[in-house]
């Protein structure tokens with residue numbers, strides 16, 4: 304195997320195995336192991352026509368002790384269950400989700416990047432409606448599959464500030480739509496605006512609330528946070544995906560003696576933040592140096608364009624320190640696999 308662990312990006316790499324479980328006749332079957340990267344289904348499967356699909360993202364980390372660590376994957380199981388309820392997929396029981404994650408990680412152990420490379424094993428659970436329907440109705444058969452791949456940073460620069468652009472031309476999710484759950488349609492809706500951002504040289508898009516365009520929503524495939532007056536502030540809205548990383552950062556910020564506020568964040572408040580960033584499993588913490596709001600003729604700059612601010616850096620070091628097992632896991636977030 305010839306993987307340049309230190310220079311991995313966020314892309315598909317073939318690994319040895321994936322795990323699959325079928326829901327038929329009203330119940331889940333056994334976990335099956337496959338080495339094929341392909342799946343076969345009826346051409347009328349609801350995931351293909353009506354977007355009846357949900358996915359998750361989590362990571363496995365290798366510690367200095369060489370042991371494998373998983374971060375808060377019970378929360379991914381819970382979120383996938385909420386996504387299933389939201390679009391009428393069969394719910395994957397938490398115990399099945401956890402067993403499948405552990406199994407696929409063990410089976411692909413040789414792809415878990417060595418400690419110190421900054422890389423990790425990305426775990427991608429996927430739940431799809433495979434039963435055919437041509438009317439708009441939920442499937443009666445489902446497939447739960449998990450595949451994995453070693454990854455580096457989602458945003459090319461890693462822990463270096465990026466620039467993002469505000470868009471008012473596209474929305475990711477409707478006010479009472481599916482933004483709060485992790486379903487494919489939200490990502491399909493984001494493709495044009497993210498492509499426009501890339502084409503203009505930005506890392507991603509910062510969405511405003513779909514109804515009034517007054518409040519900050521999400522930042523590409525990540526939540527948004529801002530820091531001012533020793534306070535960690537993150538937007539609250541029905542159309543934001545509740546990020547497990549963000550939830551963890553709120554706890555860490557509080558533990559560092561900061562105040563934490565989760566509330567609607569007006570776009571004008573960007574003027575007041577000392578540091579801002581995006582956070583998520585893939586994005587980890589990505590500091591933001593510049594936010595361009597072309598339609599409002601505004602450019603917001605945050606600190607040094609080459610380096611993250613001091614609080615963002617401290618939060619980042621604490622978070623990855625816990626994930627890789629370098630610092631004490633006093634919140635009980637990490638599961639060390641045997």
Ligand code: PLP
Pocket residue numbers: 360521523524525526544545546547548549582583584585
């Ligand atoms: N927001 C969106 C739209 C995402 O796709 C993700 C990634 O999962 C996140 C936020 C971050 O969530 P988490 O920290 O649970 O990975």
Ligand code: COI
Pocket residue numbers: 359360361524583584585586
């Ligand atoms: C993750 O952070 O795990 C995500 O799911 C983001 C993804 C859309 C790349």
